Amino acid sequence: QVQLVESGGGLVHTGGSLRLSCAASGRAFSSYSMGWFRQAPGKEREFVAAISWRAGNTYYTDSVKGRFTISRDNAQNTVYLQMNSLKPEDTAAYYCAARTWVSSMSLIVSTSYNYWGQGTQVTVYS
Numbered sequence: 001q002v003q004l005v006e007s008g009g010g011l012v013h014t015g016g017s018l019r020l021s022c023a024a025s026g027r028a029f030s031s032y033s034m035g036w037f038r039q040a041p042g043k044e045r046e047f048v049a050a051i052s053w054r055a056g057n058t059y060y061t062d063s064v065k066g067r068f069t070i071s072r073d074n075a076q077n078t079v080y081l082q083m084n085s086l087k088p089e090d091t092a093a094y095y096c097a098a099r100t101w102v103s104s105m106s107l108i109v110s111t112s113y114n115y116w117g118q119g120t121q122v123t124v125y126s
Helices: none
Strands: 004-007 010-013 018-024 033-039 046-051 058-060 068-073 078-083 092-099 120-125
Touching (some): 018 120, 033 078, 046 068, 058 068
Antiparallel strands (some): 068 078, 092 120
């Protein structure tokens, strides 16, 4: 069983920055692929960013490329999402996800993950 706890959300002005953190339990964190998803009110959950376990390859949805950066610290069992140049359309609940099993599924697909955090709210005001 893996527990994921997100933190770092909040209220920020357009153009501001936030860093989300996701702390994971478990001894095998370095072997987990990790992802961030978000869900705005009335919308479906969407992929934001992911980082693979093997080579640390990173993936981003087009709308956040160049603004968001996903990274991981395996010694701290933590994955981060640095969000810069925030826009009102980035407002959403942000969820951390872990894939602890070997799979050929793309990391941008939510069903690829088997553990989820409770989410942290990000609100960007103009």
